[in-house]
Amino acid sequence: MVMTRRRAALLVVAVCACAALPSTTTANKFSINWKPNTNYSDWPAQHGPFYKGDWLVFYYTAGQADVIQVDAAGYNTCDATNAISNYSKGRTYAFELNETKTYYFICSYGYCFGGMRLQIKTEKLPPPSPPAAAKDKSAAAFTASRASLFYAAAAAVLAAILRMF
Numbered sequence: 001m002v003m004t005r006r007r008a009a010l011l012v013v014a015v016c017a018c019a020a021l022p023s024t025t026t027a028n029k030f031s032i033n034w035k036p037n038t039n040y041s042d043w044p045a046q047h048g049p050f051y052k053g054d055w056l057v058f059y060y061t062a063g064q065a066d067v068i069q070v071d072a073a074g075y076n077t078c079d080a081t082n083a084i085s086n087y088s089k090g091r092t093y094a095f096e097l098n099e100t101k102t103y104y105f106i107c108s109y110g111y112c113f114g115g116m117r118l119q120i121k122t123e124k125l126p127p128p129s130p131p132a133a134a135k136d137k138s139a140a141a142f143t144a145s146r147a148s149l150f151y152a153a154a155a156a157v158l159a160a161i162l163r164m165f
């Protein structure tokens with residue numbers, strides 16, 4: 001009997017602890033069919049926004065295309081001479097957007113001039129949950145009162161548990 005109540009009490013504590021955990025942000029994965037004779041200039045606007053830590057996964061066929069990371073000048077002139085990275089083995093190529101900056105990719109097989117180039121600007125991760133205080137004082141007060149209700153309830157549960165033993 002005591003053990004059962006103790007177990008139930010532990011379960012309540014565990015559930016409360018999980019409910020109080022902040023939600024975590026996860027990186028997104030963006031798949032892109034990297035094909036000749038395709039104009040990718042609108043692709044970022046259609047698929048973004050992109051955040052630091054997200055991944056681009058290029059699907060392409062070896063011999064038909066490659067994925068060359070270049071700087072802005074290389075992007076503008078479709079020039080792969082000063083490649084930052086070079087992937088030509090085909091199938092898939094996963095690239096982590098690990099910095100907050102603009103990334104440039106081109107295909108060096110000549111299709112870049114037809115639009116086969118990609119410009120991706122990454123943004124900083126947004127804060128996990130924006131504080132309500134900055135937006136609306138009454139909303140903040142409401143949130144605060146809800147929070148204190150939560151803690152009062154948690155305290156009551158804990159007190160009840162302590163009385164059990």
Ligand SMILES: *[C@@H]1O[C@H](CO)[C@@H](O)[C@H](O)[C@H]1NC(C)=O
Nearest residue numbers: 068080081083086087088108
């Ligand atoms: C990419 O690397 C391959 C193999 O090393 C090489 O043949 C090719 O010329 C390189 N392409 C560019 C644009 O640097």
Ligand SMILES: *[C@@H]1O[C@H](CO)[C@@H](O)[C@H](O)[C@H]1NC(C)=O
Nearest residue numbers: 084085095096097098099100
């Ligand atoms: C991002 O990744 C590139 C390629 O792996 C690496 O050279 C660079 O140092 C990394 N940047 C950061 C901030 O980790």
Ligand SMILES: *[C@@H]1O[C@H](CO)[C@@H](O)[C@H](O)[C@H]1NC(C)=O
Nearest residue numbers: 039040041042112113114115
């Ligand atoms: C690609 O599309 C953009 C906008 O849709 C356009 O401005 C640009 O000229 C196109 N590029 C080519 C090479 O057709």
